[in-house]
Amino acid sequence: MRIPLAAAIGMFFTALYFLAAIFAPLLAPYGYDEVVSSGFWDPPSAEFLLGTDGIGRDLLSRMIYGGRTTIFVATAATILSFTTGSVLGFLAAVAGGWVDQLLSRFVDLLMSIPSLIFALVVLSVMPVTLPVLIVVMGLLDSTRVFRLSRAVAVDIEVMDYVEAARLRGEKTAWIIFREILPNALSPLVAEMGLRFIFMVLFVSTLSFLGLGIQPPQADWGGIVKENAEGIVYGAPAALMPAFAIATLAISVNLVADWILNRTTSLKGGRG
Amino acid sequence: MPLIVKLLVQRIALGLFLLLLVSALIFAGTIILPGDVAQSILGQSATPEALANLRAELGLNEPALQRYFSWLGGLMQGDLGTALTSGRDIGESIAQRLSNTLFLAFWAAIVAVPLAIFLGLLAVRYRERWPDKAISGVTLASISIPEFLIGYVLMFFFGVKMGWFYPTAAAFRPDAPLLDKLDAIALPVATLTLVVLAHMMRMTRAAILNVMQSAYIETAELKGLNSFQVIYRHAFPNAIAPIVNVVMLNLAYLVVGVVVIEVVFVYPGMGQYLVDSVSKRDVPVVQACGIIFAAVYIGLNMIADIVAILSNPRLRHPK
Numbered sequence: 231m232r233i234p235l236a237a238a239i240g241m242f243f244t245a246l247y248f249l250a251a252i253f254a255p256l257l258a259p260y261g262y263d264e265v266v267s268s269g270f271w272d273p274p275s276a277e278f279l280l281g282t283d284g285i286g287r288d289l290l291s292r293m294i295y296g297g298r299t300t301i302f303v304a305t306a307a308t309i310l311s312f313t314t315g316s317v318l319g320f321l322a323a324v325a326g327g328w329v330d331q332l333l334s335r336f337v338d339l340l341m342s343i344p345s346l347i348f349a350l351v352v353l354s355v356m357p358v359t360l361p362v363l364i365v366v367m368g369l370l371d372s373t374r375v376f377r378l379s380r381a382v383a384v385d386i387e388v389m390d391y392v393e394a395a396r397l398r399g400e401k402t403a404w405i406i407f408r409e410i411l412p413n414a415l416s417p418l419v420a421e422m423g424l425r426f427i428f429m430v431l432f433v434s435t436l437s438f439l440g441l442g443i444q445p446p447q448a449d450w451g452g453i454v455k456e457n458a459e460g461i462v463y464g465a466p467a468a469l470m471p472a473f474a475i476a477t478l479a480i481s482v483n484l485v486a487d488w489i490l491n492r493t494t495s496l497k498g499g500r501g
Numbered sequence: 502m503p504l505i506v507k508l509l510v511q512r513i514a515l516g517l518f519l520l521l522l523v524s525a526l527i528f529a530g531t532i533i534l535p536g537d538v539a540q541s542i543l544g545q546s547a548t549p550e551a552l553a554n555l556r557a558e559l560g561l562n563e564p565a566l567q568r569y570f571s572w573l574g575g576l577m578q579g580d581l582g583t584a585l586t587s588g589r590d591i592g593e594s595i596a597q598r599l600s601n602t603l604f605l606a607f608w609a610a611i612v613a614v615p616l617a618i619f620l621g622l623l624a625v626r627y628r629e630r631w632p633d634k635a636i637s638g639v640t641l642a643s644i645s646i647p648e649f650l651i652g653y654v655l656m657f658f659f660g661v662k663m664g665w666f667y668p669t670a671a672a673f674r675p676d677a678p679l680l681d682k683l684d685a686i687a688l689p690v691a692t693l694t695l696v697v698l699a700h701m702m703r704m705t706r707a708a709i710l711n712v713m714q715s716a717y718i719e720t721a722e723l724k725g726l727n728s729f730q731v732i733y734r735h736a737f738p739n740a741i742a743p744i745v746n747v748v749m750l751n752l753a754y755l756v757v758g759v760v761v762i763e764v765v766f767v768y769p770g771m772g773q774y775l776v777d778s779v780s781k782r783d784v785p786v787v788q789a790c791g792i793i794f795a796a797v798y799i800g801l802n803m804i805a806d807i808v809a810i811l812s813n814p815r816l817r818h819p820k
Binding site for chain 2: 346441471476
């Protein structure tokens, strides 16, 4: 199998980010909350490759640890979103009738409010902790996965092999996990990349607003918030996460595009 | 009743019904969740007496359904309730902020919509050549960066380094002359424009390309019209309905973008009020802001559908 250059580059950088996230403590020159300089917003130097932040912490270390937090939260929320969304989506397609109506209309309702606004409403009464963030983001986003998996499963559900499984007397769970899931996997995997990016942007936005990951923990959105004041004094520290988020997002997009093109060409150019 | 009127009435009724359900959802989101409002306002270390007092003051001892209906009844009469932290009437605090937010969103739309349509047309005209590719590249880049970072990048380069514009919107005064106000919001408008531009441009391009595959376009080309005339005279009018749809959906998206951008540029609008109130756990304000944002969002989506119904010739001239 030949992998196109764009997809290969995307895979390389995506892998790099995930490895940096896993091995953050080995890579980071200083601790994430270690004050290493008496100055603030020091320019980049041999000692501090990206300079220091507003209270004299090493920016490179905060960026590496921040990537770890952001990528961890986004990954966990994506997994939650996919398990909930796809299982319910497949269930709606297989069961049909009132189950489908109930789930689909509820999803329509949730999607009629912007997710950020609803997340803010919910976070106004919930304690802002990592599990709460992951659950709120994952469940709100699962509505999009639900729509996609339901649409894909409705197409598969009419296939002869599903009918055969039904006639054999298989249970709903068997039909969902053994007949539909394997055949729906490719479009879902491509979508997973896009949802992951959305989660990275979502959690960064919440942290930037002060309603996501709480200090002193580092994360990319929080780094922007902490250093925003420096912008007016000409210190670009707050802009560092822009580069990190953009390269991660573009890399994952390149991979997702490739997976999507592969699956559509396999199916004879559908979509 | 003609079919088109029936469809319109149905769509408007659906929008109102949706808004009603959304109000229930927003209320439920703040009440039925495991967290207790009184507990989260006072924190874990609050004494039981203080908690009991606050619960009584907030009316939390009454059944949830009853509280929902009294809240909804208030909303219908334009009474948004009282803010917990300041004790002020929410409606009064929101009025000025809402008009500030609409002012910002309005000017962003005025800049973004014509620009997006023009660039979308340009991308179609030079399809697969460098202007099209450049536009696609910028699109990919701009959907990969969160909007608040686009804001700070503009602020850093054009506000601080070059000094062309005010770095923040702190100079904004609602009663200042129009030009001064526009000067103060130049960077937030530019940021919001960039945020919606890419998506709007791409969908305009797709909508026109779709029309371009029709037989009458081929006829127009064969009769020797130049490509701008083909696009402007033949493709564009037929692509208006999908484009209006794109514009409305993006204006709805703008409503969300505005929340974040207001915080970036310290602009005294609804978004900042909402975010402040969430961190202060001022639940009545959050509910009020939430329902207003949701109403604008649902309203714009409804207008998009209504335009689609109105622009469908098969519905306007029933057989």
